[in-house]
Amino acid sequence: MNAFTSRLGIEHPIIQGPFGGGLSSVTLAAAVSNAGGLGSFGAHHLSPTQMREVIRDLQSATAKPFNINLWVSRYDPGAEETTAAHREDGLRQFGAIYERLGIEAPLMEPPDDFSFEEQVEVILETRPAVFSFVFGIPDVGILRECTRCGILTVGTATTQEEAAALDEAGVDMIVATGSEAGGHRPSFLRSAEQSLTGTLALVPQVRNVTRKPVIAAGGIAEVRGIRAAFQLGADAVQIGTAFIACEESNCPPPHREVLFTPSAARTQLSRRFTGRLARFMSTALLDELENSPVPALPFPLQASFNHTVKTEGVRLGDSSLLPLYAGQAALLIRHRKASELMGELITSLR
Numbered sequence: 001m002n003a004f005t006s007r008l009g010i011e012h013p014i015i016q017g018p019f020g021g022g023l024s025s026v027t028l029a030a031a032v033s034n035a036g037g038l039g040s041f042g043a044h045h046l047s048p049t050q051m052r053e054v055i056r057d058l059q060s061a062t063a064k065p066f067n068i069n070l071w072v073s074r075y076d077p078g079a080e081e082t083t084a085a086h087r088e089d090g091l092r093q094f095g096a097i098y099e100r101l102g103i104e105a106p107l108m109e110p111p112d113d114f115s116f117e118e119q120v121e122v123i124l125e126t127r128p129a130v131f132s133f134v135f136g137i138p139d140v141g142i143l144r145e146c147t148r149c150g151i152l153t154v155g156t157a158t159t160q161e162e163a164a165a166l167d168e169a170g171v172d173m174i175v176a177t178g179s180e181a182g183g184h185r186p187s188f189l190r191s192a193e194q195s196l197t198g199t200l201a202l203v204p205q206v207r208n209v210t211r212k213p214v215i216a217a218g219g220i221a222e223v224r225g226i227r228a229a230f231q232l233g234a235d236a237v238q239i240g241t242a243f244i245a246c247e248e249s250n251c252p253p254p255h256r257e258v259l260f261t262p263s264a265a266r267t268q269l270s271r272r273f274t275g276r277l278a279r280f281m282s283t284a285l286l287d288e289l290e291n292s293p294v295p296a297l298p299f300p301l302q303a304s305f306n307h308t309v310k311t312e313g314v315r316l317g318d319s320s321l322l323p324l325y326a327g328q329a330a331l332l333i334r335h336r337k338a339s340e341l342m343g344e345l346i347t348s349l350r
């Protein structure tokens, strides 16, 4: 028992990181929670109705605590509406790729008709044990309401300064996510490019500014990383890439397969697939986009141009067309089942 496990009433200080944009699954989150860790579901892209369905499914799949994750900021400045200039810049980046694949340019979708606040209403109504968030800090009224409803709040810091702001705002626990991590760099006080502290340096910096439980994320895929994180002052770890590789995740199979190949050795940070900085395996497609003289569009407009390429990649089973999210620890991955990964971590921690 430590400050993290006792607060949640769970056995093991291991969180399966949430995956937004469709890679989370109820089966994966429930498997991790049922094994005594904390399963998570990334719901930032879901409407309130879809969120209610997922949470209902999770409640049927596990009686143990689980975590629902949202993005506090869902649009970059300038992305609230799509202009002709956006479309032109999107086509200048993606036009040759669409032509080569013989696919149509996407119709520009209107923005989602739901807000972060409406998504939070579902959290307050359904009361998951944990509500974690990235890309900012919810209003104090939301944090207070979560406390009143018995929901633990978990904020995410990419720098010491963000951790201090989360602590000051009154969140219950803080994820310290180093730049090794897979997925987006969820910075909110400075640009993501200015917030690239690695896990080894970040965890003790966050420990120094808060007495709350600290959760280390980024670059952890096996027991050596967990032990190192505890040594640095963390109370728990959040593991992402190693769980994406498990068959219970909703990762497209060609993406999962490359995680087990030597290509997993080369990852890079890029704004080219979504408009926000995220870590992916390096591919010829990403190189081509990075070489475009036209800058990436703001989030989520850039993602809407990439969406059709991704859909074609899934249809063809072609990993070279997918945004291959992966962290720097990908080469350490060995397990294809969440129960086996959890089993090994738990046994080795004893």
Ligand SMILES: Cc1cc2nc3c(=O)[nH]c(=O)nc-3n(C[C@H](O)[C@H](O)[C@H](O)COP(=O)(O)O)c2cc1C
Pocket: 016, 017, 018, 019, 020, 021, 023, 042, 043, 044, 069, 132, 133, 134, 156, 177, 180, 181, 182, 183, 184, 217, 218, 219, 220, 221, 238, 239, 240, 241, 242, 244, 325, 326, 327, 328, 329
């Ligand atoms: C594909 C993908 C999507 C992710 N989406 C989210 C998200 O929506 N919200 C979030 O808090 N973290 C998200 N993450 C971060 C993970 O939850 C976790 O913190 C991170 O992957 C840990 O680093 P690792 O990949 O080195 O294990 C995502 C990670 C990946 C790989």
